[in-house]
Amino acid sequence: MADEGQEQTYTLTGVVYTADGNVANSTSIKVDSMASVWTDGSGAYTFSGITPGEHTVRAYFMNDGHTVAYRKMFFSDDMQLDWYVGHNWITAEVFDENGQAVENSPMTTVKLVDTGESNSLVDGRTEFGPYITGDYYTMRAYYGDIDHSTQYVHFKLERGSASYPDLNDFDFQHGMNSVYGFITDGYGSPVSGATVSTDSNSVVTNTDGFYLLQNLAVGSTQNLSFHVEGVQILDPVTTSINTGENWLNQSSTVDVEFPHNVSFVTQMQTITMSPITIQWEGGAYTDYYELYVGEVHEDNLAYRGFSESFTYTPTEAGTIEFNIVANNTNGSNENAPPLLIIVLPNSSGDELWSAGMSWDYSVLHTPEYHQNKTYTVVGMETVTDAFGRDTETFLLRVSDEDYEEGEKAYRWVDVNNLLNVKTYWVDAPSSSSYYQEGQLGWNFTNNGQQVNLLSGDEPTSLHFNRTNIIGVPGHPNGYDDTTNSITIQHDVEITVAAGTFMTTYISIVDNNDEIKSWELWYNSTVRNYVKIIDRLPGSHSDSVELELTAYNLPTTPQFTTEEGNISVNDYSIEWGIFEGATSYQLLENGEIIYEGTSTSFDIEDQTDGQYLYQLNAVMDLGFILPGDQFELNVLFIQEPPTVITTTQSIEEGQSMGLSWEPIENVAWYSVTSQDTDGVITEIYNGTDNQVVLDGLEPGQNRIRVQVGLIDGKVSEKSPSIFISVEDESASSGDSSSSFTALIIFLLGLMTLFVMISANWGRE
Known part of the structure; x- marks a missing residue:
């Protein structure tokens, strides 16, 4: 629940799969214009902060064909949604004759005819799927609570796009129905790009020659006309709109030769602020070409002529979309997918060099x-x-x-x-x-x-x-x-x-x-x-x-960390600033481990293994530009403990403290002592980083510390310190000998004094 005074928000969770049901590669999930989230290694995602109401949700299958899927969703609670590559949903909303959502009508249902699924409405809505995009489906609304009439749509399931996110979202309204069909030419080939019009509505046939005119009043008479680039290809058709299906296929006898498809030869790429030659390849029946920078509009025209190439000089940095159109006297063909060129800005300080060169x-x-x-x-x-x-x-x-x-x-x-x-x-x-x-x-x-x-x-x-x-x-x-x-x-x-x-x-x-x-x-x-x-x-x-x-001189984001072999398990991955990027993605073995604006990411407690790192730049419009890759081989070698206590001498029977710097993830420390005879004895094994030493053998003792980690790694022994233990008995013997020598020395002096005194007396 939201705190008092705060708007309620919801969370969308799910898993992304490939078409055959395996976990998909990295996939971006986005709601409206909010920042995207990425799936983890198990394909799962969590998207939080969604406000109540209707939203557009997008999946971008970055490593599974770079395809997308857009759909509408209505949020009134937390929701769960699994995605499949190459699939999408069909969504529908049903309204009565007054345009009000049909919310509590158990007898009003929506059916996907092709599968036989029939759904009641929840808040006036329903959905089917996910199903394979590119296939055709028929959906029927049945107004059982009103008059038992039906309304149909036939359609091609689409991926959707940022410009057209709701292609698979349909509104049914009581008292309305649709007309649809395919238009072919005299040879049975589809007529694409044909405009099918009524007095108040018009649509354009897709590449299969299919058209769909929706929400026409039942009982009305509609006059349909058919044109391609202003050329009438069929006589007008008058049809009555009834409940049930309203198929209206048409075949044109007018032989209109339109330009065949044109496609870009130049591939999507990044360039600096310098001229680039855009190349394309046209088909038959083409008189001339038009190249547009942006949407196909006269204001965006960059070139018109017979050539199949044009050198374009960018005037500003950013992502540029080029569109190419083939033309002849009968019309035009603009079915070519657009070409994206990313123009990098000059370095912020006009430096000659940037990281990665x-x-x-x-x-x-x-x-x-x-x-x-x-x-x-x-x-x-x-x-x-x-x-x-x-x-x-x-x-x-x-x-x-x-x-x-x-x-x-x-x-x-x-x-x-x-x-x-x-x-x-x-x-x-x-x-x-x-x-x-x-x-x-x-x-x-x-x-x-x-x-x-x-x-x-x-x-x-x-x-x-x-x-x-x-x-x-x-x-x-x-x-x-x-x-x-x-x-x-x-x-x-x-x-x-x-x-x-x-x-x-x-x-x-x-x-x-x-x-x-x-x-x-x-x-x-x-x-x-x-x-x-x-x-x-x-x-x-x-x-x-x-x-x-x-x-x-790379035009993609570059790492500055050097690849190779490392023996530490805490390290940092670094990369250079990439002009024009709004953020970065860091992938480790195909899984996103960081997304943000920083140019470095710290990795801690890495397990041994081989790691492939990939850097992506997220450009404007959300376009992801793949960049540099490099490999790190991690084989962690634990350094020996650093002993704090220094070499010193103690007397026999005296104890002393030994300490060393602590180490994380320790399983045990081992302290060994080697005496003057070369005998090595473990005198401590535990998890504390200090111990009291007592009972050391007289003489010089070589002390070293070793560590074992929880993951099984064991260090070498530390550099030695030496503890000298003075022997008490030897000290007593030495004192006694010294005292005896002193007595003998004093007696000698006294004897010598007596002899000298006697000689003086005789003199």
């Missing part, structure tokens, strides 16, 4: 040493350059096919000149503890004024500074500080492994020795340098040459 380079060192590296954008960060300036940078993860597990490298690249401001590399822990960290500064100027390298006034000078910290014992750090002259040439063509590019060529010459320290070839399409020659690399190489071999 990557570039592959062949890296050749002199003396000769070759590497293949991939640089992937994972975010942005402000760092301090070698001149002490705060610099906005892109953070890049460096991948190398020869890197060992645990070997890592990153680059921080200036957002304005795309040159390194900071570098970092650390060796694999299994190999060494070596690392290297570089801090760089690029001060580009023109007549003393600071400028950017790639935009605005071109620089003529560069002050370069670099410090390389080399974390190798005994290895000196590196330092460079140079002044340079710059020349820039535009429209320089260069061919590298990734292709042939028109570039801006930048030459940077050291003022001291006239050597070209750097040569750079920048291409705006790649948004990066396609070639770099670095003759001041700050390493053991004389020079380093980078050539672009491939690049990826």
Whole structure:
């Protein structure tokens, strides 16, 4: 029940199945314009907060053909509704001759003729299904409480759409009836797109040539006309409206050749704010085409002509729906499904790069040493350059096919000149503890004024500074500080492994020795340098040459978390901001585990296994754009407990406390002691993270702690601490020996004194 003063709301629950009754894949359920919910791994869903009254409910079978089903529902309580892919419901409401809902009339029923189902009304409504969409059905209303008359509709069960959500929802009104039928041509083929009209109503035949005219007054005479694009294809027909079925099939003898179907060749895709060529393919009897941006309306016309392609330049970001129409002198054909193109906006800060972009380079060192590296954008960060300036940078993860597990490298690249401001590399822990960290500064100027390298006034000078910290014992750090002259040439063509590019060529010459320290070839399409020659690399190489071999500027949402193997069970999945997205979906092995606006999601206590993560962006209009995928292999290794107590000495018989940092999901802790003879003894096993040690053997005791978890995982033993226990008997013996030695020493002194005194007396 709702709290006093709050509107009552209801909950819709159910399960989604495939057509053959198995649990369906991820499916979105939506009520009106409320935020959608997604089914869980068992196909179940729960949608809360539905107000009383009539609503439109939609199922979007995202991973089962990307199909939909729309239906009407009336809520006066919590409801349960199961969905089946490729199926939908038939709903109906019955009214009396005054237009009032027939609510309490047990003799008034609605029957689905094809199945024999007959339903009484609840609040004037009833429903049948779900049944296979695309099939035809006949439904009959029987007014048993009034005059035993009947009213029929014959129809094709549809999926529905956002524009037409109620195609399978029918209103029956006493005193009215329908006329329906199929229209064929002289060859028996259906005539689609024909307009069937009465004096006050008109409908258009579907692709099967079927039409349905509803709620015509019983006893009236109706004049029906039949036209296609204004051309009369049948003589007018006069018919009387009676109770019962009113079939009226017609066959046209007029041979009107309309354009055959036209369809888009270009597939749905995402693009940046740049021109795109839309292509289509027409059929016979086509004189010309019309391409519309949006609905088919003269105001939306983008192209009219004979060509089967058109280059469209978007003027704003968003989801664009293109419609294509084939025309000839007899009429038009606009049956082609629309084409959706998602145009991504420019980055919010006009940055050149965004998360997920990557570039592959062949890296050749002199003396000769070759590497293949991939640089992937994972975010942005402000760092301090070698001149002490705060610099906005892109953070890049460096991948190398020869890197060992645990070997890592990153680059921080200036957002304005795309040159390194900071570098970092650390060796694999299994190999060494070596690392290297570089801090760089690029001060580009023109007549003393600071400028950017790639935009605005071109620089003529560069002050370069670099410090390389080399974390190798005994290895000196590196330092460079140079002044340079710059020349820039535009429209320089260069061919590298990734292709042939028109570039801006930048030459940077050291003022001291006239050597070209750097040569750079920048291409705006790649948004990066396609070639770099670095003759001041700050390493053991004389020079380093980078050539672009491939690049990826994705137009779908991208993860920034790196795939691979991990040994922790608490971790975070992260992704970059995708311009134009209203929210994100994160799927784990096909099941949605997060939906929202955040760009990260924390996972805790993950079980061991292989996990495939999928990222989707929810765009405007609710369109879901599938994005990046990556795989994580989780094999959790529990770290040993961290012992708080330190190495110390105690006397025999003395007790002491031993403690360690607690660990979650513990099943047991084990404390062992190894004495001077190498004998290992378990001295504690329990769940507390502390214990009182007593009875330790005299001498040095090696103490270690181990943990076992509830899930069966067992850690290695902790680093050792040593407890030295002093032996009391040994201490007593030592004291006695010391006292005896002291007595002997004193007696010796006394004897010596007596002898010296005697000698003095004789003298």
